[in-house]
Amino acid sequence: MRLILLCCLLANPVFAQQSTDQSAPESGSDERRAAVSLVPQTDAAVPSEQWMVSAANPLAAEAGAAVLRQGGNAADAMVAVQSVLGLVEPQSSGLGGGAFLVWFDAATGHLTTLDARETAPRAARTTLFQTDGQTMGFFDAVVGGLSVGTPGTPALLEEAHRLWGNHNWAQLFDSAIAHAEQGFEVSARLASAIDNDQEKLSTQPATADYFLPEGTPLSAGDTLKNPAYASTLRAIARDGAGVFYKGNIAQGIVNAVQAASQPGLLTLDDLAAYHVIEREAVCANYRGADVCGMGPPSSGALTVGQILSMLEPYNIAAMGPESADAWRLIGDASRLAFADRGLYMADEDFVPIPDLLDINYLDERATLLQREDALPSVEAGSPPWDQAALEVEWGQSWSPSRASTSHISIVDAQGNALSMTTTIENGFGSRVMAPGGFLLNNELTDFSFATQADGRPIANRVEPGKRPRSSMAPTIVLRDGKLELVVGSPGGSRIIGYVAQALIAQLDWGMDPQQAAAMPHLVNRFGTYDLEQGTAAEGLADELQALGFETNVRDLNSGLHIIAHSNGRLTGGADPRREGVVIGK
Numbered sequence: 001m002r003l004i005l006l007c008c009l010l011a012n013p014v015f016a017q018q019s020t021d022q023s024a025p026e027s028g029s030d031e032r033r034a035a036v037s038l039v040p041q042t043d044a045a046v047p048s049e050q051w052m053v054s055a056a057n058p059l060a061a062e063a064g065a066a067v068l069r070q071g072g073n074a075a076d077a078m079v080a081v082q083s084v085l086g087l088v089e090p091q092s093s094g095l096g097g098g099a100f101l102v103w104f105d106a107a108t109g110h111l112t113t114l115d116a117r118e119t120a121p122r123a124a125r126t127t128l129f130q131t132d133g134q135t136m137g138f139f140d141a142v143v144g145g146l147s148v149g150t151p152g153t154p155a156l157l158e159e160a161h162r163l164w165g166n167h168n169w170a171q172l173f174d175s176a177i178a179h180a181e182q183g184f185e186v187s188a189r190l191a192s193a194i195d196n197d198q199e200k201l202s203t204q205p206a207t208a209d210y211f212l213p214e215g216t217p218l219s220a221g222d223t224l225k226n227p228a229y230a231s232t233l234r235a236i237a238r239d240g241a242g243v244f245y246k247g248n249i250a251q252g253i254v255n256a257v258q259a260a261s262q263p264g265l266l267t268l269d270d271l272a273a274y275h276v277i278e279r280e281a282v283c284a285n286y287r288g289a290d291v292c293g294m295g296p297p298s299s300g301a302l303t304v305g306q307i308l309s310m311l312e313p314y315n316i317a318a319m320g321p322e323s324a325d326a327w328r329l330i331g332d333a334s335r336l337a338f339a340d341r342g343l344y345m346a347d348e349d350f351v352p353i354p355d356l357l358d359i360n361y362l363d364e365r366a367t368l369l370q371r372e373d374a375l376p377s378v379e380a381g382s383p384p385w386d387q388a389a390l391e392v393e394w395g396q397s398w399s400p401s402r403a404s405t406s407h408i409s410i411v412d413a414q415g416n417a418l419s420m421t422t423t424i425e426n427g428f429g430s431r432v433m434a435p436g437g438f439l440l441n442n443e444l445t446d447f448s449f450a451t452q453a454d455g456r457p458i459a460n461r462v463e464p465g466k467r468p469r470s471s472m473a474p475t476i477v478l479r480d481g482k483l484e485l486v487v488g489s490p491g492g493s494r495i496i497g498y499v500a501q502a503l504i505a506q507l508d509w510g511m512d513p514q515q516a517a518a519m520p521h522l523v524n525r526f527g528t529y530d531l532e533q534g535t536a537a538e539g540l541a542d543e544l545q546a547l548g549f550e551t552n553v554r555d556l557n558s559g560l561h562i563i564a565h566s567n568g569r570l571t572g573g574a575d576p577r578r579e580g581v582v583i584g585k
């Protein structure tokens, strides 16, 4: 049996509001309860027994499913999914970007990660985003060539396939090449992203020609072809990812970066030197499971791991998702973790990082949560390490949440699992389009624009060859060495909150993957509690304010793609806020 769960069919009922049980006692912590249910009403998940793919676009998920149907594994399917995403969701990810991948090998039980983060050009200096000693405005830095880091995604496709793939490499690009040559239908989400970004897109002529032909933004339902992208994929299919990093395609990237409205520093040498790094997974234990993900240069697994470890002593399950006390604990654990993130987390190949998941340290941090109300203030802690803490960042790093980045979750028929978050950073990245038919990232703006704070160097400052700190948190959860969950989301630094919440929803509150993906969001990074607009999360505003939190109702645009494995069966979730689907067999 083949099933396709279209998220969009589930989109409307998921935030259905229910009235509370009027007979519930009205004393103690029961007073601090949302007046509506935070458990989304979704159709019961239909399990699959062999394989499953969940991704942000139906054509991309189908390309992966086609590979899995032909006996390809999760690594093979990912190559097909990513190459189609780069075409049909070009605002979010693609060949011109970077990604982090977590891999679970069913045969050996081994978990590992691939770091395909973009790197700063060799000519980059700590003052990259400063003019006359002042930090640049965010979008002044984003748009143009200056923000472009050396892309990692093409090398990742090849490395994942080399390590684990078993399908014919060239055929993995067939779907993407066919859609690029024959044309695909512009989705509503892409059309709206173009419409909202016309001003910035039109600053780069090649980009404007593609997305705003004759000055008119593409509309949903338009047929769009990308012969240049097809030709790039044909070259990679034939000769491998090396053709991207040397020769005509590489020269085209360098030319585009240098000719952009704000010329950048990327050179042919930078491209030729790019390499994917295999790194050990970073794991934290939560409710008897190992929650594993991407270590530095991503802050994803460390921050999610800190949040969960600090919540471990508290009975979040008994409190339930409508309890303001549960959200007080989650929100303040998150604030404490974000304080450590701001101070300590960066590319560990350049800066020393203390043991941020040390269990004694986190037990001590967790005791700070033993109170009735919100923490009045939050500071980074003093985790153990054997080197002097020289790298310091104080203050909040401003991380807007935009409609870009994508997450792919796949489990194959052998039981291998892949969790990959992939990005060009901002929506449409730097807005610079390479002649090869793909957008270039603006990942360098994930570095700190400032070099120092209070006279001390900032850990995440720009340095040549360094990888900017990320929040991407592709996650795989194992229990007793067996696969339990594959989770991840876009969302800038709110990714950490979305992923932590999806894990708590499943591990504490027993939600299925579709409910966890659809659940209204509550995210706290730096003190203000973000509550998702138009959802039951708004119903917690008064209680959270009474506890001492500032609240802010806003759009919270996650893109969770989840697969759960239990008793040999797979169930999936695709975030109804995006266009994704789950396909399983």
Ligand code: DON
Binding pocket: 401, 402, 403, 404, 405, 423, 424, 425, 426, 443, 446, 469, 470, 471, 472, 490, 491, 492, 493, 495
């Ligand atoms: O690596 C990061 O953390 C960011 N560049 C990811 C950007 C993102 O998720 C955009 N949001 N939807």
